[in-house]
Amino acid sequence: MYMAVANLIGIGGSAIISILLGQKEEKRAKEASAFCFYSSLAVGLVAAAAILLEMEPLLGILGSTPDTWEFSRDYLFYIAVGAPFILLANSFGHVVRGEGAASASMLGGMIGTVANIILDPIFILTLGMGTAGAGIATVLGNVLGCIYYIYYLTRKSPLLSMHPRYLVGCGRIARRVVSIGIPAGINSALMSVSTVLLNNALVPYGDTAVAAMGIVTKVYMFIVFVHMGITNGIQPLLGYCHGAGAAKRFGAILRFSGALTLVCGTLLSGFYIAFAPGVIRAFIDAMPR
Numbered sequence: 456m457y458m459a460v461a462n463l464i465g466i467g468g469s470a471i472i473s474i475l476l477g478q479k480e481e482k483r484a485k486e487a488s489a490f491c492f493y494s495s496l497a498v499g500l501v502a503a504a505a506i507l508l509e510m511e512p513l514l515g516i517l518g519s520t521p522d523t524w525e526f527s528r529d530y531l532f533y534i535a536v537g538a539p540f541i542l543l544a545n546s547f548g549h550v551v552r553g554e555g556a557a558s559a560s561m562l563g564g565m566i567g568t569v570a571n572i573i574l575d576p577i578f579i580l581t582l583g584m585g586t587a588g589a590g591i592a593t594v595l596g597n598v599l600g601c602i603y604y605i606y607y608l609t610r611k612s613p614l615l616s617m618h619p620r621y622l623v624g625c626g627r628i629a630r631r632v633v634s635i636g637i638p639a640g641i642n643s644a645l646m647s648v649s650t651v652l653l654n655n656a657l658v659p660y661g662d663t664a665v666a667a668m669g670i671v672t673k674v675y676m677f678i679v680f681v682h683m684g685i686t687n688g689i690q691p692l693l694g695y696c697h698g699a700g701a702a703k704r705f706g707a708i709l710r711f712s713g714a715l716t717l718v719c720g721t722l723l724s725g726f727y728i729a730f731a732p733g734v735i736r737a738f739i740d741a742m743p744r
Contacts, residue, residue: 457534457541459643460498464491464542465549466690467636471628472553473691476614477698482621484614487628488550489621492608494629495546499539506535518654522662529587537594544600551607552691554614559607567600670738678723682716 468491475484506513510531519527534541544567552560571592578588608617650672657664689712696705727734 456644456647457502457538458545459640459647460502461495461542461545462549462643463636463640464495464498464632465546465636466639466687467632467634468546469549469551469553470635470690470694471631472550472615473555473694474698476554477695477701481614483628484554485616485618486621486625487632488553488608488615489617489619490625490629490632491546491550492543492617493619493622495543496539499542502542503535503538506531506538510535517651518658518665520658520662520665523665526586529585530590533587533590533594537590537597540594540597540601544597544604547604548600549687551604551612551615552687553694554612555691555695556607556612557688559604559611563600563603563607566603567596569596570599571596670735673738674727674734678720678727681719681723685712685716685719 468487471487472484475481475487510528514524514527514531517527544563548560548564551563574592574595575589578584578592579586582588584591605617608615653668654665657668689708692708693705696702696708
């Protein structure tokens with residue numbers, strides 16, 4: 456659900472920024488980036504408070520069982536505390552692409568992800584903190600991503616800003632960001648809802664069934680993320696072309712991306728069908744051969 460909000464703000468903001476830059480409206484692009492920055496923080500603070508206050512019933516809704524309750528609660532506590540950083544880091548991974556800064560977007564995401572990969576075994580295994588350690592590592596990775604994006608906005612970005620003065624009179628920009636970002640947010644939210652419903656349906660079959668579906672979901676998301684990468688990559692191009700009135704180039708980008716998603720989806724599906732046992736063994740050792 457964090458990703459749903461981050462996509463709503465980030466993808467909506469990125470689209471508006473690219474359109475405004477295509478229209479040569481650089482000041483309004485700064486207003487959009489400032490709105491995305493502070494709205495991510497604000498929604499993150501509200502989410503943190505709501506989750507901490509309603510953690511017990513929320514764990515039940517998410518499908519936690521007596522065997523997994525303590526682990527889920529330990530993880531969720533730190534994920535709740537880190538909500539502002541998680542939302543800001545993930546929304547600005549989209550926002551900075553609005554001005555064409557694909558490398559900055561990638562670097563910010565990689566900093567958080569690599570830090571998480573390094574810190575996970577330290578907190579989980581070396582310090583013996585279990586799922587609490589996993590939650591702390593996730594939050595710290597996003598904190599580092601936030602630090603990078605703040606550095607980028609204040610030192611590197613020629614067209615975006617986080618200065619509060621750009622919030623004055625940005626109401627119209629805010630409405631446009633939200634209206635464009637709603638489809639992306641709803642799509643992510645529905646994916647989360649489907650996972651919750653599936654987990655609850657699997658609970659009667661035991662924790663093993665829930666864990667197995669968790670592995671399958673991770674594998675499936677790899678295909679989803681490849682396609683999301685393509686669509687996120689072309690979005691600023693489409694927005695700029697729309698703002699500049701370049702209809703011919705707009706159509707060419709759509710045709711190319713459609714063909715690319717078809718090829719990537721077919722190749723990945725074929726790979727999973729051919730090497731399914733090996734893919735599953737990458738996640739777990741205790742599997743019959």
